[in-house]
Amino acid sequence: MNDILSSGVSGHIVRLEQSNPRHLGGRLHPESENNTGSLDFSSVLTGKLQEVSQLDQESMRLSRQFITDPDSVDAHDVTIAMSKANLAVSLTKAVVDEALRAYRDIINLR
Numbered sequence: 001m002n003d004i005l006s007s008g009v010s011g012h013i014v015r016l017e018q019s020n021p022r023h024l025g026g027r028l029h030p031e032s033e034n035n036t037g038s039l040d041f042s043s044v045l046t047g048k049l050q051e052v053s054q055l056d057q058e059s060m061r062l063s064r065q066f067i068t069d070p071d072s073v074d075a076h077d078v079t080i081a082m083s084k085a086n087l088a089v090s091l092t093k094a095v096v097d098e099a100l101r102a103y104r105d106i107i108n109l110r
Helices: 030-034 041-068 077-105
Strands: none
Touching: 041 077
């Protein structure tokens, strides 16, 4: 029953304390504030697509390494890399499909 510290409780009011500086900060990425220039949509999209490609390439590299030299790589690392790549490709495909659907909806409004 003593889960709540008395220092965090005052009468009928419980203070909310920030446990992580990234929580409740009002900014999604505080490190992006250091950049003085703004990124355009195409550069952000290209960067994210390159990240997806890198995840896929890393998964393929680990898979090949696991096949050719099984003692040099852990099976769990291969599985995790493949899962990350699969998730990234699936999310990218879902975003592209939604963007195409939205584009078709806009075109069909006329």
